[in-house]
Amino acid sequence: MSIVESLELAVKNIVSSKVRTVLTMLGIIIGVAAVIVIVGLGNGLEGYVTDSFSDMGTNTLTVTVMSRGSTRSLDVEDMYDIVEENSEYLDLCSPSVAMSGYVKIGSDTVDSTSSLGVSEDYFEIAGVSVAQGRGLQYSDMATRAKVCVIGAYLNQAYFGGNAVGQTLRVGGQSLEIVGVLAQQDEELEEGGSDDCLYLPYTTAERITGEASTYTITMKDENYIDESVAALESSLYAVFASDDYYTVTSMSEMLETMTSMINILVGVLAGIAAISLVVGGIGIMNIMLVSVTERTREIGIRKSLGAKERYIMQQFVIEAAATSALGGIIGILLGDGLSVIASTVIARVMEETLTVSPTLAAVALAFGISVGIGILFGYLPAKKAARLNPIDALHYD
Amino acid sequence: MNALIEFQQVCKYYYMGDTTVTAADHICFQIYRGEFVAIVGSSGSGKSTCMNIIGCLDVPSEGIYLLNGKDVGQMNKNQLAEIRNELLGFIFQQYNLLPKLNLVENVEVPLMYAGVPKGERRERARAALEQVGLGDKWRHKPMELSGGQQQRVSIARALVGNPSVILADEPTGALDSRTGREVLAMLQDIHRRGNTVVLITHDNSIAVQAQRIIRLEDGHVVYDGPSDAPEAVVVTPRAAGGGGRPA
Known part of the structure; x- marks a missing residue:
């Protein structure tokens, strides 16, 4: 008796008790769908973050410095010198002086605007263009x-x-x-990328104090490590300690964010996977009932020459087929929910976050559901295979 | 000629708590190829135990059971399953067809476990159904048939693998007397075509349809001889146990 024949028998049995099969599969369906949606959501989130970061440019480094007494400090001119020294790796530089005060326009106070003191190179670094008037200039x-x-x-x-x-x-x-910058977001909104203001860093320094943060671009983003190392060694020469400055690359931050998202998704998917285990126990329960109900059938099959392993095979394959079918339905449901979730997020949050289940997640979900069927079908199958044919034949 | 079925001092004990029940007590007989034998006895006589042992569903506690010269008592479960599949054809009182399968699928089951390829299996199962006069009903489910028809399906299933022994356990027990007679006639026909048939029954009137009767009482053989002898149908006192050997 081949696996294919066992599968045919299993399908026959599944089809002949539809309601029971659907109820049995429910745990697996919910588990698989949940895992797929969560992993898809994580993917979407990761893509969203990556996009946001690449808008800012993944070839930028951010340097933050603190002053160490009066002797070892670093002003904007020093930083420009350092960039000049390392021109092999580094390209443009702009201080970023964050302004804390509100913007007042006439009698209105605008508290959502981010105001930044920057150099004339900043717009090139950030990749934004001027739509009206002029940009900031060296003068x-x-x-x-x-x-x-x-x-x-x-x-x-x-x-x-x-x-x-x-x-x-x-x-x-x-x-x-x-000057007025070109529109960056699809829609203009309060607190968005277009709700911003840039002034010369020198002007900003007079209002809030000396610049301590710099945005620097790399010549080639394939040499991130070398660029960071060159910058750090120059900074170390100034401070004689690495406690007074930090150099962060956008791609490093992206990596940090991505790994955080991955951990979050992993934990959530793990919780969803508990439902798969519960579903597996449901399958085991039904298979045990099924073995009892079909005791006579097992006895008949044994009297006709079925070896233990054929009976075993039949029940394990039936459990696996039930579970796999649940997995497939779960995958379809998960995909459907992902599409709905993408639409809802686009409507409600006005952000494009595509919930996209990966092929790997789908394959894994399917594999796990089959595995659960086999695992939890094993015990009932063993019970069935061990039945004494005489007792089984006379069972009512 | 070697016996097809040979019981040598076969005993079977069942343990129920502290008490030991002796279901078969040193039973000896031989059945040869081509015989039609009825094993008769009332409830508790040990005929079901004999049937289980002959059918390789059970093994003796003591003594030796040789089927086709092979000692069944020494076999493991898998080997017993193989023997049942290859050498034995069962006909049960309750037909024991699988309700979810149609007739031809039911008849195919022994061939499936024998590893016969699908096409050949279907062909042979159809032929076996043809033999019992149900060739045109092969798509039906067992429940759509009368009791007599269901029993004919189970006869077809018993025959399909060309077994050495057809083992019929009260095959008419669930049927009215007319269909019962039809089924018996069919068994006699199977026997005439050269098959060995062992019929297990409590009913003397059915047992006499066989050539030879082995009568059991309290786990002993009390009569073993031709079915047309006057003492074959008389319940002999236990003292007369043992009985003659077939001619």
Whole structure:
């Protein structure tokens, strides 16, 4: 008796008791669907984060410095020198001076805008272009010009699209708007990428204090480790200690984020997988009942020459087939839910986060459900195979 | 000529708590190829035990059972399953067909366990159904048939593997007398075609349809001889036990 024949028998039995089979499979269906949706969600999240990071440019390094007394400190000029020294690896540099104060436009106070003091190279580093007016220039830095470039959101929301030439106030300082950046997000919204303001770092330093964070681009993002090492050795020369500066690459941060997402997804998928085990126990329970119900059939088959291993094979394959069928339904359900989830996220959160189940997750879910069927079908099958044919024949 | 079935001092004990029940007590007989033998006895006489041992569903506690010259008592479960498959054809009182399978699938079961390929299996099963007059009903499920028809299916199933022994356990027990007679006629026909038939029954009127009767009482053989002898149907006192050997 071949495996194929056992499978045919199993399918016949599954089809002949549909309701019971569906109820038996329910645990597996839910478990597999949950695992697939969660893994798909994790994937989507990872893709979303990767996209966001690559918008910012994965070839950028972020340097944060602290001053070590008065002798060992690093100002913007020193940092430019360091970048110049390492021009083999490093390209552009811009300080980032985060402004804490609100933006005041006329009598309105805008608290969602992120204001940053930057150099003239920043827009190239960040990959944004100027749509109206001009960008920041070297002369603005040198003269500590009271000018700024604003994002498309502020332009639309507060100046009706004609911001250039108008003024606003940041941290008590009045600034003239000299340029408006091109729109970055699909829609303009408060707190989005377009709700921003850039002013010369020299001007910003006068308002909030010296720059301590720098954004530096690499010539070639394939040499991240070398670039970071070169930068760190120059910084070490200044501070004589590595406690006063940190160098972070965007790709490192991306890796950190990705591994955090993966851990989160792993934990969630693990919890969902518990349902698979519960489903397996459900299958075992039903198979045990089935062995009792079919005692007579087993006796007949044995009297007709079925060896123990054929009976065993028949029951194990039936359990595995039930479980595998549950797995397939679970996979379809999971895929369906993923599509729905993607749509809902797009509608509700106005972000594109595609919940995309991987082929590996689908294959694994299917494999696990078959494995569970075999594992939990084994005990009932063993029980069936061991039945004494005489007792089994006279069982009612 | 060697006996097909040979019981040498076969004993079977069952243990129920502290008491030991002797179901078969030093039973000896031989059945030869081509015989039609009825093993008769009332309930508790040991005929079911004999049937289980002959059918290789059970092994003797003591003594030797030779089937086709092979000692069955020494075999493991797998070997017993093989013997049942190859050498024995069962006909049960309750037909014991598998309700979810149609007739031809039911008849195929022994061939499936024998490893006969699918096409040949189907062909042989159809032929066996043809033989019992149910060739046109092969797609039906057992429940759609009358008792007599179901028993004919089980006869077809017993015959399909060309076994050495057809073992019929009260084959007419669940049938009315007319269909019972039909089934008996069929068994006699099978015998005439050269098969060895062993019929187990409690009913003398059925037993006399066989050539030879082995009568059991309390685990002993009390009569073993031709079915047309007057003492074959008389329940002899136990003292007369043993009985003659077949001619």
